Amino acid sequence: MDVALVERVAQLPRGAWDPSLSWLTRAATHSKLWIGVAGVLALKKGNPRRAAAHGLLAVALASAGVNLLGKRLLPRARPHPESLPLHRFLHPQPTSSSLPSGHSASAAAFATGVGLVSPALGVALAPVAAAVAYSRVHTGAHWPSDVVLGSACGVGAALATRSWWTRAEPTPPHTTTPAPAPALxxxxxxxxxxxxxxxxxxxxxxxxxxxxxxxxxxxxxxxxxxxxxxxxxxxxxxxxxxxxxxxxxxxxxxxxxxxxxxxxxxxxxxxxxxxxxxxxxxxxxxxxxxxxxxxxxxxxxDLGRVELQRGSPDSPEESDLVMLNTASVGLYPNLVRRRDHIMRDLPWLPKRGAGALAALRTFALSSPTTVTIDGTRRRIWTLFVGRGRYWPRDLAPLERPVVDDGALDLRGVSARPRLARLRLLTALATGTVERSPVAREWTARSVTLESSGEPLVLAVDGEVMTGVARVELRVEPGALTVYxxxxxxx
Incomplete structure (x- = not known):
């Protein structure tokens, strides 16, 4: 069947499509074409930028699978030079296995990956991907079955990544509750x-x-x-x-x-x-x-209250603080500092991407903390406590659209499960932290933290306090009126 189809392609008359398909197949080598398209899409925030990232992720997986695994397991000779007219035949011809087609895999992976995020963009890219796949047969680089299998691998790679870097939960609209206040x-x-x-x-x-x-x-x-x-x-x-x-x-x-x-x-x-x-x-x-x-x-x-004890149980030093924004135990302050640094150095990088990179570096180099949370002893890397629910729903939240929801936003990362660090880093790399077993997210009106061995280091609204033995954080709904x-x- 392959030979018969190649013979039919060889009988096509010479025309303007020959140099066009030759250029297209060279442009797609090493995914240069898809990287360029992704760069254009990334100029626009929102779905186009996320679609570009998802498409490149699918290309990376498809390319690795085809070139590192597929071609080794399925060695096959490429079409003979005499199979096609000399003016059409790709020169120099690739020397790797013909089966499956890496160009086709990358083309299908990128179009499908983009389409999973933005169907309209995926439909627009589908003819380009199909043309790249056909160009491999037209220029004699592959047999038709190589292209079919490569395209299937590309689609499979994109579908395998559909749960990675899932579409971010949209931030709710900023809403407020009017409160009476004197006009001055x-x-x-x-x-x-x-x-x-x-x-x-x-x-x-x-x-x-x-x-x-x-x-x-x-x-x-x-x-x-x-x-x-x-x-x-x-x-x-x-x-x-x-x-x-x-x-x-x-x-x-x-x-x-x-x-x-x-x-x-x-x-x-x-x-x-x-x-x-x-x-x-x-x-x-x-x-x-x-x-x-x-x-x-x-x-x-709302207003957050922090009641903490320092020193020994026999002679505790007690103090009360107001929490307007956030508190944390563990690595969260380091994560935020790294995220802000990355955002300053790479302003073109999406906020979610900067947070993921900062989290990867922070958790790869740091050690966990042991703390008792509401009576349960836990080994964690970090515990974030927000006065009100923050977005995005990941480890480096940025904004709080509602300031009177009456809740504490708690996000913890556990160090207890088997291979916890590896599982966390994998989840960070694939954007699936929210579904990872090492991460937990919940809301409450209050939470109590106690040291287990070493005193805690607590950060409240950017102020760091050491030697903390016990702390209770709670929210007072509607306690404050703000012009x-x-x-x-x-």
Whole structure:
């Protein structure tokens, strides 16, 4: 059958398709064609970029399977030069086994892999993949059955990867719950605590705050003052109807605790390095926050509480903290630092990809921690605790679309199962961490952590605390009212 089909191809008249198919088959060598197409698709975020990544993943698997395994197990001579016209015959002819066709496998793998993510793009690429497969017969590089088997291998490789790098769960829309708050014309009745040490610039923004809110009082925090104590004092001062804060998440947390205790609304003027909380309540633009203060636009927000003990059980040192964003035990802070570094160095890389690369390096080089979680002793690499559910649902979450869902978002990575590190690294490489037996994700209103042997190292909103013997983290639903332009946007 192969010989008969090749004879039919040899009888085709000479035409413009001969140089075109010759160029196409050379362009597909070493998957150059598919890498180029993937590069074009990657320029557009969303489905095209994910489709390109999935297509290349399928190509890698198909190429490895065909070239490292298929051609070794199925040695076969390629068509003879006299089988086709000399002007059409590929020169130089490949010397590897003819069966199966690697070009066909890669073409089918890429088109199918792209189609699994974006059917429309897969349909558009199918004729190109078919032309590459046929070009191998037209130029005498393969027998027709080589192409058929190679194409089947490519489709099989793409289908095998359909559960790898699955389509990310879409982030829910940002929603808020309006909360009553007094309108403060010109900022009358608002006292703003300014931490000049916050942020990369370490400057005093008092003049800018007076431009935005000329009626507000301003207290600049001195080096010998504690932000929590000053906030409590300001919250109980006569005539104060709301507190504002200019600073990072640590300073914002101190003022938020005082506001929650006294039932006062909070105005956040982002002045830190990262300002995670300010971003989630849409307070990165201080001028728009000032407008929300003057018009009384506010939203409801949950508050996290952290009660921890340090030292020995006989003489514990207890303290209470406010958690606005996240807490963690284990390797999570290192993972986040590596992810942010990768995102700065490779801005074209998707956030999910940067998180996966950071996680691969972090978990490959680190050691696990032993901790008792709600009474159960566990050996873990990391435990992430978010005040509210974060997205994406992987090991390096980035955003929190709802700030009053009343939940703690917990994500743990266990080091106990057999071959746990290898299984975790495999899951990270294939994007299947969410389904891996070493990872667990759940929500709760509270969680208790206790050290098992060595004291814990706990990070809360970026602040690292050592020597922790026991800690309870809980969420207080709707405990905080925050001025926010989000309400004005509807």
């Amino acid at each position: 014309p010109a900022g009358e009745g608002l006292t703003v605590l300014v931490n000049p040490a916050s942020g990369p610039g370490s400057s005093d923004p008092s003049d800018e705050i007076r431009e935005w809110l000329p009626g507000a009082s301003i207290h600049v925090l001195r080096e010998d003052e504690d932000a929590s104590e000053v906030s409590r004092s300001l919250a109980t001062s006569p005539g104060v109807r709301a507190l504002g804060v200019w600073g990072g998440d640590g300073t914002v947390g101190a003022v938020a605790g005082a506001c929650a205790a006294e039932g006062l609304p909070l105005a956040v003027l982002a002045g830190g390095t990262f300002n995670h909380f300010a971003r989630d309540v849409d307070s990165l633009d201080a001028a728009r926050v000032a407008e929300a203060v003057m018009s009384g636009h506010a939203i409801r927000c 926010s332009p989000q309400v004005a946007k509807g």
